[in-house]
Amino acid sequence: MERGVIAHSVSVLLPAAGQGTRLGRGPKALVRVGGKTLLDWALEAFAWADEVLVALPPGLEPPARGAKVRFLPGGRTRQESVYTLLTAAEGGYVLVHDVARPFVVRAVVDRVLAAARREGAAAPAVRVPDTLIEDERGHYGPARDRERHRLVQTPQGFFRAVLLEAHEWARAKGVQATDDAQLVLGLGYPVALVEGDRRMFKITYPEDLLLAEGLAAVWRP
Template sequence: MLVAAGSGTRLGADRPKAFVELAGATLLSRALGGVLAVPAVEEVVLVVPASHLQEVGGLTGTRQGVRISAVAGGAERTGSVAAGLGALSENVTRVLVHDAARCLTPMPVFTRVLAALADGAKGAIPGVPVVDTIKAVDERGVITATPDRAPLRAVQTPQGFDRGVLERAHAAGTQATDDAALVEALGYDVIVVEGDHRALKITTAADLVLAEHLLATGSRG
């Protein structure tokens, strides 16, 4: 599943983020190309704003033997992922939830997530060590704690799950910033595998410039 329902407000764009161009191609089309390169992928659901469903019509159908469909996203991420789950074929048992904004994610990241699921994990997500010092602050901006960064990870996508577990997690109705948090709330262990700093989430104009540099220097795969 490719989630592309973000507004793009922080990017300063006049269109949803996934439809912003990066070196001549939209983030969505670049992300889709990366997903289709993963041999284990059999089906892709594009989750996009309702206003742009017709715009992705040319991306749907069947490519490289992979069925591609599109569905309208929700007001929040959890609603968008739930909509994508509902559009998947019944025979799908493992689900990857990937952000179109992470359109430069290298193939090995997908491979590591899928390998963890194949080994029996109910959930697996990529993450990279936190390099900045982290501070917890109160409503006044006063520091209340300095967590040890050694066990901390900045997580990325694709996040992979057993489909039944992910569906039950969404049925619980809890809002969260990622799907792993919903699965954790049900009491399941979620494995963190090695991520990649190239799998950056394009959120601001500065991120777009960095992504352009990575493409120009051939630093994606």
């Protein structure tokens, strides 16, 4: 057991250092939905955790929070930010969540944690509702079997030692990935899939804010 790591505790890692370029509203952590910032939504959703670590854009003043919340400067990429948070985490298990997903369904979190404790790594996912094709230089390409594909969400859950090993392997090999489950899979470990929830969509484009405002008006955690 690593010194400082508490076997059965849960650390939530929030890589929130993105500048929100596609959204065009400044640092994504400070974008407001339903009268609260995206960071507020995440901190409230994971208030039950043993600790919450947040990576913010360098130079951004951290808001005042309770003792269980720690802020660190983020890296140039999401992957760098997660690694920084991971090395500072004290939980035996970690949940990595994108603050751009403000609507966290606790039942999904519970499924992720249960699967991570059982198999070492887990991610929530939802079915693809539309026809899935390849884009062939702006033309309609071959259709793919959407029943074999999933849309991956967060939070993703891991035994901390497994995710740390995957990140250190990626750093040594120069491997980049868009989420943490890809790194764990690349190292050769299986990642369990559990049922996600469509309400846990990611706010990426301005039109996503319209959907988020509508859901925020009726949201009950």
